[in-house]
Structures are given as structure tokens and as C-alpha cells.
Amino acid sequence: MTDIAYMPGCTLKTSGRNFDETTRKFLELFGVKLNELPDWCCCGTTYSLASDNLMYHLAPARNLVKAAESGSSKLLVPCAMCYNTLRRAQDLILNDKEKRDKLNDFMDKEKTKISGDEVRVMHLVSFLKEDVGFDTIKAKITPPPAGLKAAVYYGCMLLRPNEIAIDKHPEDPSIMEKLLEACGIETVYFPFKTECCGSYQVVNEKRLVVSRTAEIVKSAFRNGAELIITSCPLCYFNLDAHQEELSRGVKYFNTVPVMYISQLLALLAGVVEGSNYSLHAVDPRPLLRKKGLLA
Amino acid sequence: MNIGIKKKPRLNRIGVFLCHCGINIASVIDLERVKAAISKYEGVAFARDYQYMCSEPGQELFKEACRSGSIDGIVVASCSPRLHETTFRRAAEEAGLNSYRVEIANIREQCSWVHHDDHEKATAKAIEILAGVIERARSDEALVAPSIPVTKKALVIGAGISGMQTALNIANSGYEVILLDRQSSIGGHMAQLSETFPTLDCSQCIMTPRMVEVGQNKKIKLMTYSEVEEVSGYVGNFKVKVRRKAAYVDWNKCTGCGICSEKCPTKVKSEFNQMLADRKAIYTPFPQAVPNKFVIDRESCIYFKRGKCQVCLKTCPLKAIDFEQKDRIEELEVGTIVAATGYDLYDKENLEEYRMGYCPDVIDSLTFERLLSASGPTGGKIRRPSDGKIPEEIVFIQCCGSRDPENHFAYCSKVCCMYTAKHAMLYKHRVPQGQPYIFYMDIRAGGKNYEEFVQRAVEEEEVVYLRGRVSKLYRDNGKIVVAGVDTLSMAKVEVRADMVVLAMAMRPAWGIEDIVKKLKIQVDANGFLAEAHPKLRPVETMTQGIFIVGCAQAPKDIPDTVAQAGAAASKVVELFSQERLSREPITSWSDEELCAGCGQCVEQCAYQAIEIDPKKKVARVNEILCQGCGACVVTCPSGAMNQKNFTVKQYYNMIEAMV
Numbered sequence A: 001m002t003d004i005a006y007m008p009g010c011t012l013k014t015s016g017r018n019f020d021e022t023t024r025k026f027l028e029l030f031g032v033k034l035n036e037l038p039d040w041c042c043c044g045t046t047y048s049l050a051s052d053n054l055m056y057h058l059a060p061a062r063n064l065v066k067a068a069e070s071g072s073s074k075l076l077v078p079c080a081m082c083y084n085t086l087r088r089a090q091d092l093i094l095n096d097k098e099k100r101d102k103l104n105d106f107m108d109k110e111k112t113k114i115s116g117d118e119v120r121v122m123h124l125v126s127f128l129k130e131d132v133g134f135d136t137i138k139a140k141i142t143p144p145p146a147g148l149k150a151a152v153y154y155g156c157m158l159l160r161p162n163e164i165a166i167d168k169h170p171e172d173p174s175i176m177e178k179l180l181e182a183c184g185i186e187t188v189y190f191p192f193k194t195e196c197c198g199s200y201q202v203v204n205e206k207r208l209v210v211s212r213t214a215e216i217v218k219s220a221f222r223n224g225a226e227l228i229i230t231s232c233p234l235c236y237f238n239l240d241a242h243q244e245e246l247s248r249g250v251k252y253f254n255t256v257p258v259m260y261i262s263q264l265l266a267l268l269a270g271v272v273e274g275s276n277y278s279l280h281a282v283d284p285r286p287l288l289r290k291k292g293l294l295a
Numbered sequence B: 001m002n003i004g005i006k007k008k009p010r011l012n013r014i015g016v017f018l019c020h021c022g023i024n025i026a027s028v029i030d031l032e033r034v035k036a037a038i039s040k041y042e043g044v045a046f047a048r049d050y051q052y053m054c055s056e057p058g059q060e061l062f063k064e065a066c067r068s069g070s071i072d073g074i075v076v077a078s079c080s081p082r083l084h085e086t087t088f089r090r091a092a093e094e095a096g097l098n099s100y101r102v103e104i105a106n107i108r109e110q111c112s113w114v115h116h117d118d119h120e121k122a123t124a125k126a127i128e129i130l131a132g133v134i135e136r137a138r139s140d141e142a143l144v145a146p147s148i149p150v151t152k153k154a155l156v157i158g159a160g161i162s163g164m165q166t167a168l169n170i171a172n173s174g175y176e177v178i179l180l181d182r183q184s185s186i187g188g189h190m191a192q193l194s195e196t197f198p199t200l201d202c203s204q205c206i207m208t209p210r211m212v213e214v215g216q217n218k219k220i221k222l223m224t225y226s227e228v229e230e231v232s233g234y235v236g237n238f239k240v241k242v243r244r245k246a247a248y249v250d251w252n253k254c255t256g257c258g259i260c261s262e263k264c265p266t267k268v269k270s271e272f273n274q275m276l277a278d279r280k281a282i283y284t285p286f287p288q289a290v291p292n293k294f295v296i297d298r299e300s301c302i303y304f305k306r307g308k309c310q311v312c313l314k315t316c317p318l319k320a321i322d323f324e325q326k327d328r329i330e331e332l333e334v335g336t337i338v339a340a341t342g343y344d345l346y347d348k349e350n351l352e353e354y355r356m357g358y359c360p361d362v363i364d365s366l367t368f369e370r371l372l373s374a375s376g377p378t379g380g381k382i383r384r385p386s387d388g389k390i391p392e393e394i395v396f397i398q399c400c401g402s403r404d405p406e407n408h409f410a411y412c413s414k415v416c417c418m419y420t421a422k423h424a425m426l427y428k429h430r431v432p433q434g435q436p437y438i439f440y441m442d443i444r445a446g447g448k449n450y451e452e453f454v455q456r457a458v459e460e461e462e463v464v465y466l467r468g469r470v471s472k473l474y475r476d477n478g479k480i481v482v483a484g485v486d487t488l489s490m491a492k493v494e495v496r497a498d499m500v501v502l503a504m505a506m507r508p509a510w511g512i513e514d515i516v517k518k519l520k521i522q523v524d525a526n527g528f529l530a531e532a533h534p535k536l537r538p539v540e541t542m543t544q545g546i547f548i549v550g551c552a553q554a555p556k557d558i559p560d561t562v563a564q565a566g567a568a569a570s571k572v573v574e575l576f577s578q579e580r581l582s583r584e585p586i587t588s589w590s591d592e593e594l595c596a597g598c599g600q601c602v603e604q605c606a607y608q609a610i611e612i613d614p615k616k617k618v619a620r621v622n623e624i625l626c627q628g629c630g631a632c633v634v635t636c637p638s639g640a641m642n643q644k645n646f647t648v649k650q651y652y653n654m655i656e657a658m659v
Helices: A019-029 A054-070 A080-095 A099-107 A124-132 A134-139 A175-182 A206-222 A233-241 A242-248 A261-268 A286-292 B031-038 B056-068 B081-095 B108-112 B117-140 B162-172 B189-194 B203-216 B259-263 B300-306 B311-313 B352-357 B365-372 B416-430 B450-459 B512-519 B556-576 B600-605 B630-636 B648-658
Strands: A001-008 A032-036 A072-075 A120-123 A148-154 A227-230 A258-260 B013-020 B042-052 B073-078 B102-106 B147-149 B153-156 B176-180 B218-221 B226-234 B237-244 B265-267 B278-280 B329-335 B338-339 B344-345 B361-363 B392-402 B436-441 B464-467 B470-476 B479-486 B491-497 B499-504 B505-509 B546-548 B580-582 B586-588 B610-613 B618-620 B640-645
Touching: A019 A032, A019 A258, A054 A080, A054 A099, A054 B630, A072 A080, A072 A124, A072 B203, A080 A099, A080 A120, A080 A233, A120 A124, A124 A134, A124 A175, A124 A261, A124 B259, A134 A175, A148 A175, A206 A233, A206 A242, A227 A233, A227 A261, A227 B226, A261 B352, A286 B013, B013 B031, B013 B056, B031 B042, B031 B176, B042 B056, B042 B311, B056 B338, B073 B081, B073 B117, B081 B102, B081 B278, B102 B108, B102 B117, B108 B117, B117 B416, B117 B648, B147 B546, B147 B556, B153 B162, B162 B176, B162 B189, B162 B203, B162 B218, B176 B226, B189 B203, B189 B300, B189 B365, B203 B218, B226 B259, B226 B512, B237 B338, B259 B311, B265 B505, B338 B512, B344 B586, B352 B470, B352 B479, B361 B365, B365 B416, B365 B470, B392 B416, B392 B479, B392 B491, B416 B450, B464 B479, B479 B499, B546 B556, B586 B618, B600 B610, B600 B630, B630 B640
Parallel strands: A001 A032, A001 A072, A072 A120, A148 A227, A227 A258, B013 B042, B013 B073, B073 B102, B153 B176, B153 B338, B176 B218, B338 B546, B361 B499, B392 B436, B392 B499, B436 B464
Antiparallel strands: B147 B580, B226 B237, B237 B329, B265 B278, B344 B505, B470 B479, B479 B491, B586 B640, B610 B618
């Protein structure tokens, strides 16, 4: 059993529970035990670009302190938003001594001072590629008997800026496609895989986000996708939640169910528990049954 | 190199001339007092003054002193040495005094002019300046300028328009030229182009007569299908080893009839046609090739791969095919080398943001030239590569890789604005119902008739110019969607195009690093060949006798290239016009007793003039290559390096005399 530090983040404890549960269940198959950081806090949600206001970096920095105290050499982060803020804050702490010292001084109640190189912050997909290995995963998986065509949606948080990208081609990534193809899933040409989903604009400019969703889902459908796979809770929410409304209001709009990558992988590996389908706005069960993945 | 420079006692018979320079010097400096002070100075034989030393009578006075034989050296106190040092040195030479025993003390620019309001101090300063220079002159060596013979033959590497034009210019001045290219034909990229801006005259029509002229010129020896293997020697005396690649065809017999190619069963993509059409395994790159000789491409020839076929051997009426041919090395002796290595386009695979749109119909600009060319694969009809359909909507994207320091190159490729306007215009001529769009950052149309040309594209040809970048290309239902922005109307723009042409950045030709290493010349930050001075020495390199021309130096258009070829050729001819090259004798030399052989001077030398003697482990200066810059002198940690007549000892003596 490999133990590794784990930071779920807020969404994975609420609307993104499916992501959290299936990640844990899936990794158990490979002897990986996820130890949730004790007392983890908000990741900061978005990385602050203000160079003179370090307050905003305290949230990710405090999580890095917890990670350092855990003694684990790696910190697994499935949520794309958490991954982004933690990795970028870590880069800042590692490379800017002045700001590192200031942040450490600010957190004087914490027992541990950090230098930024204590843990390697890894996204789930990178972990699956580098530490588990696609071939190992393939061996545990039964490809869907009736085939399945999926569009992989990356969004932005896993790819920007270049330094933290989980793929060496951030403009045209393919790491998740390679993983799914190893598992016998056909991935479709999907030019909108890195298109903006509208992000937090959903709070104040919902119509903008709905129009983004329409473009992205339409492109996936036109290219033959039956399912959209993502690993970002916010992308997931934006793409999934507005389809119902679109299918009522827009002519010729076809809904496409959206799932977290871990959900699909767990299912393919025969792990049926962990997914709560009532959390989906577009129910993927009819598709999954058709493909022989669910009874 | 230190022969003739031995430690000697200081010279004791220095003649001093004081020039009034009309009132320029005399009205400020009290020359009588200077004369009196200097006359008493150790080593001074006499001090005289005259109104204008540079005038005829002044020169005569000077020469007389030289001829008298009673002096060892002369110091002239006058204007800056930049003005008349050469005048006095030449006069000394004529009158029998070694010219390097003449020194100038500048008491005008550095004294009387700047201190015109304080005669007292100016006079005192003039005495000090003179004291210093006299002290320097007392240790001056009688130097003799070394001279070397010149091989009056030039090697031009690269036979595109830049190399061809350079070779023609040199040959027409009466000197022999070897024109080398790694391809089997001369012509380079210009042979691939269709019409040229801003006159729209056909590239081949203006190019091929020139190629024939090169081929027939008796002074030009073509060495195509050849590569530079090794370069040694120095200006006037280079030795170059050239690899003549095996063509597997005896070029002495081949008449270029083309029967072999006709019968050859192997088809491969033609590089000359940018992979849009096929060629055979035995081929010439294009029908007008010069020399019109065939080569076998070993990689694709069936015989070389499987040991069977030999159809060409059987069909050649002249028995020119020779499968046993081997590369051979030829040694050349040349006086100068011109690097005309040209450019290649940056690979479009590097534009990651467009990758999702890539398909056969997204092409680079050079490929579009082949589509436009009357001798191209489509006979000049614009048909898209995937299905041969005539594109109704076509998008041109400028600055692909250029002017993007963060991701690609900071520089502007200079010709893309113009050829893109030309592309859109020619497209419109051939597909009148079609619509061309151009995404641009700025239009840079500096050049004769260039701006007018672009205006014509905009106003008369109805080309839609959109100022903005394209963020993404993607395929959709047989079209290529070009997603960009028009920053003038602040609107997102999406064009569903049938075809997209990318104006890719120009890069130094592939393999340039290899040539650079062999020629020991320098490159700039982008890998282009570096000129000796960006303004005043644009075709010279820091290595004497090696010149650069064309796009090897920086992206440029055909008129600029041809003009630069003229410049490079005139530099070559300038060298060849001398029987022997006389070199400046003021060079560095290394004191073997002191030199520790650390090699720091070797690294410092921009002219590759210093090497470490492998046996003695001491630095050796090649006085032919040394330019006398002095960089090695200040670098040397053990004080072994010195420059003739600028020795450290001389400087100490000067300082001592002055303070």
C-alpha cells in the first residue's frame, strides 16, 4: 500500500462528491491509499496575479504547510482549480525568496516553515500516467463491450500557465485521450477541448456561460461524442448544469452527459459504487446501460 | 612572433615638430615656451615649430629631418592622429625613416580647442602631452608590415539568388569563382517562387536567364550536390575540403535527357514542389535545373533498398548510371569565402495553437507559391491540396512565428507583408469570385513601390484586411474555421475557410550551425550570420576574408539581396585587386617566457588569431589574422601579451613622464 497525501478541496466534498469518491475507490485498486490532509483549508480558488498582495497566497501556502507536515513526498490533487493555485503558489514560494520569507513570517503560528520543495503537487491525471502507468491501468480494465466515443474537455486550469501544464502541448493536449484510449475508449476530434467554459462568470453572467456551454457541447456532439469527460469541477458544473435549459430553449440541441474521468475509469474497472447519479443534471445512466457498463 | 622585438635601450634622438595650425594652436598655446621646455627633455634631438606642418613646405621640413639620418624618430605635435598620422607616416616612409617611428601628439582637439580660455594651463598641458608621447616614441620599434599572397579565387557557399548574383559579380570582374550548393541544381528558393512583388513579374522568367548565365560563365565553376567538409587557413589563403556527394550518375556523360527518370518506377514527394507533387527516385529538382544533371536519391531507389531494378541503368543511352559511385573529397584553395546559405521557413508544427486545424489545406507560404506557379503541380490553378477544389474563401495569416518573442522569434521576417498582399492579389486574379482575408499585426511596406502595392490590394482587389491575431484553427465539416479578432472593430471574427496560408517566419537555413562551426564565424541571437558592424560593415564577418550575403544574414527580399550581393562581391574584388595583402604590423605578441598557456586570450580573440602551441603550451599569435584590438593584452593574467608599439612598458613610461 502506498500512502500519499491528498487534498480534495471544497467542491469535491459537496457537488463534486462523485469525483472524490471514485478517485479514492479507483486508486485503491492499485494499492494507493489517499491520506486527506488534516485541517486542509480553501485553496484560494483563483491564483492572484497582484504582485504586491501576498494575502491571497496564504490559503494555498497554508495547505502546502500541511502537506509538508504530512511527511508525504507527493500531494495528490484531483480538482483542477486546487491544482492550479497550489502549483503556482508553490512556484512562487520556491523561486522568490523575499516573498517566501514574508509568507512564512505571516504564518508564524504554523510550526513549519516551507521552502516550496517539500512535496510534489500532482494532478490525478499526471499521477495516473507517471506513478501508476497507463499499462497497469489497462490491465485492470475491461473496455466497454459496445464501444464508447468520448470527447475530452480540459478547460484551462490544468494547462495554464505553461510551467504547470499537465501536458507538454498545452495548446493541443492529449494526455487524457491517451489514457482513455489505453482503456479502449474512442476519443473524438474535439477542437473545443481547451475553450473557456466561462468559469465563475456563471455567478454574475449566467447567459454568457450558457452560450459557452452551447458551443462546447455542440462541438462535441457534432464530432460524434456520446460522453464528455472532464477533471475540473467547475467545468463539469458549467457544462452539465445548463444543458437542460439549452435543450428546452435551443432547436437541435442534443444533450451529452458529462462525467469525471475517475468516474468512468472506476466503472470500467468494475467499481460501481462511488457515483451518485442524482448529482448529474444530464443523467449518464441510459448511455452507460446501453454500453453495458451499468446493469 | 616576437622576432625583431628585443629589449633595447630607449632611443635618444627624437625630433619634435610643433605645428601652429594657423591660430588654432598658436593663439592658445605658447609654443615658444613649449619648445624651450621640450628641448631640454631627455632624448630630444631638436624641437622646431612651423605654421602648418601639413602644408607642402611643412612636409618638406619634416622629410628633410628624416633624410638627415641624425634622428631615430619624430614626434609631431599637431591635430588628432585621425587626421594626419597617415600623412606624416607616408612622408617618413618616402624619406627613409620607418613610419612606425613617427608619433602624433594631439595638442589641438585635446588641448588648444578645449582650453581656449586658459592659455597658461593649456601650455602646461601641451608640455605634458608632448613629454608622454616623446617617451612613447623613444621605445617605438621600427615595424615592418607583413604581407601575404592572395589566391585570386572565391568560394561562394549557396547558389540561391544571393550566391548566384555574388558569383556573377565576382566573375564579371575577371576573377574565378567556385559556386557550391548542396542541391543538385542552383536556383535556391527563388526558383520556387511564382510572381514577385511589387511588379508581379514571374520569378522563373527573371531567374532562369540568370541561372543559364551562371552556368555558361567561364569564370564560374559549379560544384552542386556538394558540401563544405572542412575549412582551414586565413584570408587570401583558405584551404577548403569539399564533399562531392555521390550522384550515382556520371555527370560527364549525363546530358539530362530524362529517359531514366521517365522509366524509373519509384515515385516520392518532390521537395521542390513542397510535397504537393511527385518526383522519381532519379531526378532533377525542376526542369530548368542548372546543371541539368540527374541524381539518384539513395533513400528511395529500389535498387539501393532491395538490390533489384536498375531500370535507369538499362535505359540510359549514354551509360551514365554508376551505382558504384562514392562520395569524393576535393580540396580547394581560395582567397575568400562568401556564405550565401539562405533561409528555410519555420516549421508550422511549432504553432501549437493552430495544430487542431491542421489538415492538407493549411499550408505555409512557400507551398502556396508552388500552387501559384505556372510550372507548379497545378499549372498555376489554385486548387486546395486535399481534394483539388478551388477555394472560395481563403485566409492568410501573417507573422506566424515572427514578432512573438515569448513563444517564437522576436524579429520581423520582413517580406511576409509584401508577399501576402501578392498572394491575395494573385488569388483574386485567378479566382475572381473568391474572397481572400488577411489577418495582420501591422503592415510593413517600406520599399520602393511597396506601399502602393499594398494599397492596390486593399482598394482595387477587395482583399479584406483584418488587424488582429488568430487564436485558433479547427476543422469543421470540410472547412477550416479561423477564429480570430479584429482589433479595429473590437469584434471576434470567425471565417469558415476552404484554405489557410500561414506566413511562416524565416529561419537560417537548416544545417547553418555546421557551416558556422567550419567557417569559425559568428551568429546573432537568432542564429543568423553576424556581420562585423551592423551599419558600416554589413557584408563582412569578424573573420577577414569571409563575407555574408542574403537571408543568411537576416530576412530580406530579392532587391535587397541582389544589392547586398553586389556589396559582398565588391569586397571580394577589393581583396583580389592587391597582389599581396599588406597587413597592419601593430599586432599582439606573446612573451613565451611569461606565458602560462592558460588560453584565456584564445577565448577572448574575436578573430581566431591566437592558438596554444601544442608542444610548448604557450600562446601563439597569427600576425596575419590579428587585428590589433588588444583584447588579449588586457585579458592575459600573467602580462605575457603585449601589443607592438603599445606595450605596457611604454604606457608606464608615458605616465611617468606626464606626472
